[in-house]
Amino acid sequence: MTGKEKLLKIEALKVSCQNCSLADLCLPHSMETDEVNQLDGILKRQQPYQPGQHLFHAGDRSSSIFAVRSGALKSYCITEDGDEQVLGFALPGELVGLDGLAGETFSSTCIALGTSSVCELPFIQLEELCHSLPGLQKQMMRLLGKEITSDQHLLMLLGQRSAEERLASFLLSLSSRYMLRGLSANEFNLPMSRQDIGNYLGLAIETVSRLFAHFQEEKLLTVNRKQIRILDQARLKSMVDGCLGNISESA
Amino acid sequence: MTGKEKLLKIEALKVSCQNCSLADLCLPHSMETDEVNQLDGILKRQQPYQPGQHLFHAGDRSSSIFAVRSGALKSYCITEDGDEQVLGFALPGELVGLDGLAGETFSSTCIALGTSSVCELPFIQLEELCHSLPGLQKQMMRLLGKEITSDQHLLMLLGQRSAEERLASFLLSLSSRYMLRGLSANEFNLPMSRQDIGNYLGLAIETVSRLFAHFQEEKLLTVNRKQIRILDQARLKSMVDGCLGNISESA
DNA sequence: CGCAGTCTTGAATTCTTTCAAGGTCAGTGG
């Protein structure tokens, strides 16, 4: 590879990663060419996953975290009596598999909702790399801390909020996450089913459906199947005021 | 300091730390004498906190994590409309302040429930130490991952469990955490008020009170003010079966 | 076209909360 080719490759990587959570992790910290190159070296890019295909199952030996490049993923657990509990959704630029850091295996299962492509980062190598790249380790910690903070927000949501406040908060979360990645904050598609939304928010599917109808009556938004268009973001926000922020990225 | 004195000091530290979460972090990983010494060097031991005294407030600049040595702590947030949301309780041997890793400041507030003593670990130094101690960084990651996993469990609890299942799960969590530190699994004191329990579990205080009465009628346990004695751990467990584990340590 | 899965809508039921009142306990001061 010539010097010029190498440079191009690095530039391409920067572009491909710039909408990614991992950008937080490395790019803004004045990574040198060689450092980006090192990170690139451990990235495994994979074939896209089809809807319903699993990235990993709870109990699988954990060896990597995954960054979503496109599509959407769902993390969930199966309770002993066979129920599913949705833990979160990952949109492009977000990470999944962080719970695998806790031990030898994943504690959650991750499934593609739509056709999705991901980058895999084997964390053994990520760990080694942390030793040589001064900022990377700190950023990993921050990312994990962020995950904890975001779970705390969700806890607050489920702990004391009404069904209405939960759904409003959920929609605002999606909105801001799409915006963060340069997509429209007021018009987007729900990658998940009503079933998944209800499960995630601790609500019956019928309640979710009724709330969408109610929000529509109130002229807060329009909803057509999966397509959401937020009409009155301000009023939606006022519904969750006091809810200390929205749901942010989740595992 | 003579060689012998130094050795004694290290042994004392090992003893004082062995019931601590940080033991997970260092001791079982064949830490050498010098390594324990290094860790000891960054530990700041503090005066005990009195009930109602704060370790840190949300918004404070975060620079350390804290390990509880005795007593009990409560983490919480205040929502914009002034409500409190309890995020978790820390018992001896557990850590608080991990959410501070997310950014420059803490996102939660931490208060002593009873007289409590803690070890403070400035994480700038912890971070530096990670570079020299091979196992420490990995253990930090694991600890953070554990925190995430534990939040996920709580999420599942609040998401779809009945009031009865929530309280049962809460009590079993306390039980197993006390047992882990070598205390009785079936007889312990609740360090927090009914108010705090209700808030944490997303229940009204009256509901908590009624459930204690109900559990007592069912001969599952006896409760006298703060004192709990679990009579039928097995049946209590069967109530939360399918709840995928209990609540574990929280921020 | 017709089937299967997903979503919506209505009515009855259940669980939990809210409101209200009373009880217990520890500390305080007469």
Next chain:
DNA sequence: CCACTGACCTTGAAAGAATTCAAGACTGCG
């Protein structure tokens, strides 16, 4: 020593929110 106070906890009854049950509608697909 005992009544008083305030914080915390318990208990009952009424009200409300969300779920469950049930039925029907829409969509995409073979």
